[in-house]
Amino acid sequence: MFEPVIGIEVHAQLKTESKLFCSCSTRFDAAPNSNTCPICLGFPGALPVLNKKALLYGIKTGLALNCEIAEVSGFDRKNYFYPDLSKNYQITQDASPVGVCGYIDVALDGEVRRIRIKRVHLEEDAGKSIHEGGDITGASFSLEDYNRAGVPLLEIVSEPDIRSPKEAYEYLSMLRRILLYLGVSDCKMEEGSLRCDVNISIRAKGSDTFGTLVELKNLNSFRAVERSLEYEVERQSQVVASGEEVIRETRHWDEASQATVSMRRKGRAEDYRYFPEPDLPLLSIGRTWVDEIRATLPELPAARRMRFTEEYGLPEYDASLLTDTQELADYFEAVVREYGQAKIVSNWVMGELSRLMNATGIGIESVKVAPGDLAAMLKMMDKGTISGKIAKTVFEEMFREGKSPETIVKEKGLVQITDEEELAGIVDRVIDENQKVADEVRAGKDKAIGFLVGQVMKMTKGRANPQMVNKLLRQRLTN
Numbered sequence: 117m118f119e120p121v122i123g124i125e126v127h128a129q130l131k132t133e134s135k136l137f138c139s140c141s142t143r144f145d146a147a148p149n150s151n152t153c154p155i156c157l158g159f160p161g162a163l164p165v166l167n168k169k170a171l172l173y174g175i176k177t178g179l180a181l182n183c184e185i186a187e188v189s190g191f192d193r194k195n196y197f198y199p200d201l202s203k204n205y206q207i208t209q210d211a212s213p214v215g216v217c218g219y220i221d222v223a224l225d226g227e228v229r230r231i232r233i234k235r236v237h238l239e240e241d242a243g244k245s246i247h248e249g250g251d252i253t254g255a256s257f258s259l260e261d262y263n264r265a266g267v268p269l270l271e272i273v274s275e276p277d278i279r280s281p282k283e284a285y286e287y288l289s290m291l292r293r294i295l296l297y298l299g300v301s302d303c304k305m306e307e308g309s310l311r312c313d314v315n316i317s318i319r320a321k322g323s324d325t326f327g328t329l330v331e332l333k334n335l336n337s338f339r340a341v342e343r344s345l346e347y348e349v350e351r352q353s354q355v356v357a358s359g360e361e362v363i364r365e366t367r368h369w370d371e372a373s374q375a376t377v378s379m380r381r382k383g384r385a386e387d388y389r390y391f392p393e394p395d396l397p398l399l400s401i402g403r404t405w406v407d408e409i410r411a412t413l414p415e416l417p418a419a420r421r422m423r424f425t426e427e428y429g430l431p432e433y434d435a436s437l438l439t440d441t442q443e444l445a446d447y448f449e450a451v452v453r454e455y456g457q458a459k460i461v462s463n464w465v466m467g468e469l470s471r472l473m474n475a476t477g478i479g480i481e482s483v484k485v486a487p488g489d490l491a492a493m494l495k496m497m498d499k500g501t502i503s504g505k506i507a508k509t510v511f512e513e514m515f516r517e518g519k520s521p522e523t524i525v526k527e528k529g530l531v532q533i534t535d536e537e538e539l540a541g542i543v544d545r546v547i548d549e550n551q552k553v554a555d556e557v558r559a560g561k562d563k564a565i566g567f568l569v570g571q572v573m574k575m576t577k578g579r580a581n582p583q584m585v586n587k588l589l590r591q592r593l594t595n
């Protein structure tokens with residue numbers, strides 16, 4: 117039996133207005149090369165100045181990931197040539213990252229696994245190459261856009277603690293959730309503001325040695341990470357089982373064939389000739405400042421999820437979905453404050469509200485239903501003003517129009533019929549029109565009563581009180 121040993125590097129673009137070492141804008145959709153200056157293009161003599169907010173975000177993230185924050189941190193030059201890197205070096209943190217020795221707890225199948233974080237460091241992003249007429253091998257020429265050059269990145273490196281593709285998926289989801297809660301990155305994989313590289317090797321289960329490392333690239337979604345890892349576990353296991361050796365290489369995930377493809381073999385680790393960045397002084401990170409930043413940390417997803425199970429008595433599943441984003445969790449809590457019964461609120465938020473959000477592509481931040489209006493609608497249901505079935509219709513209208521439930525019920529005449537006399541008339545008519553079914557009920561076929569209830573509901577357009585209809589039918593057809 118083999119087990120995979122997986123480590124993940126995540127690059128998250130920080131949500132700052134300006135770049136890491138200059139005042140150029142970080143806007144994503146600006147015209148090519150419009151957000152550039154002598155500093156981010158690397159002109160001779162241009163000097164970098166550190167963006168304080170990027171450092172603050174780095175410390176904040178380090179704290180949220182349970183890292184030790186460096187007292188002295190600094191920047192280094194990583195030297196290499198590539199067209200999207202006009203300076204011929206990247207300013208990064210090698211020797212003294214802002215945070216080290218952290219961890220994330222990941223819940224999987226009812227068990228909590230602790231994934232250690234090796235380091236969290238700041239670095240600048242490179243530009244972007246656009247290969248005209250194909251990929252890099254088939255293109256007739258390439259264009260360079262340096263707008264992204266110098267955008268602040270936070271690199272978060274895990275220890276090789278991940279033991280399954282599923283766990284990798286959960287780790288990334290939790291990390292993304294934390295970054296979103298902190299508000300330090302918008303984590304949009306489709307815009308490249310969150311990217312991940314994965315290392316995987318396999319070894320005999322229980323062994324403490326490491327196998328040959330394979331690096332996976334071109335992972336454009338967390339699902340791609342999971343699937344590419346599943347593929348690699350299988351592939352590497354077969355290689356080893358057949359008595360051959362896994363080759364140390366970088367492999368590319370091919371979405372179309374759902375397979376990894378060899379890209380390039382790796383010799384020894386590349387020598388980037390790191391040296392301390394001479395244009396930036398070492399940073400002394402004061403403990404008072406760190407404590408101030410710690411005090412601004414929001415309640416993080418794992419803590420909030422646990423509180424939801426304890427304070428509201430919600431199942432783990434509900435708590436996990438509701439705390440997926442801060443906005444959704446806030447919305448849920450706002451409804452509960454007005455209405456009380458948390459599980460009912462949870463059912464509506466995860467049920468009807470999520471269904472309509474998915475169907476329309478509207479995010480929770482743009483939902484027109486005010487939490488107070490959802491609470492009011494639930495109270496109307498409890499009072500019997502509207503039936504559960506009608507509530508769904510009312511809610512859809514609230515979602516579309518943003519009106520209060522009272523207004524919708526009044527405008528559309530949706531008040532539940534609870535008048536016994538009125539209902540009795542309708543029930544009698546339904547029995548008349550469905551003699552055969554009525555006889556079946558009389559003969560003891562209790563299930564058939566559901567059909568008659570359905571007919572009454574149809575006739576009243578769902579406005580009849582179903583309990584009363586049931587009672588009236590039973591009075592007439594059973595003894």
Ligand SMILES: [Zn+2]
Binds near residue numbers: 151152153156
């Ligand atoms: Zn610039």
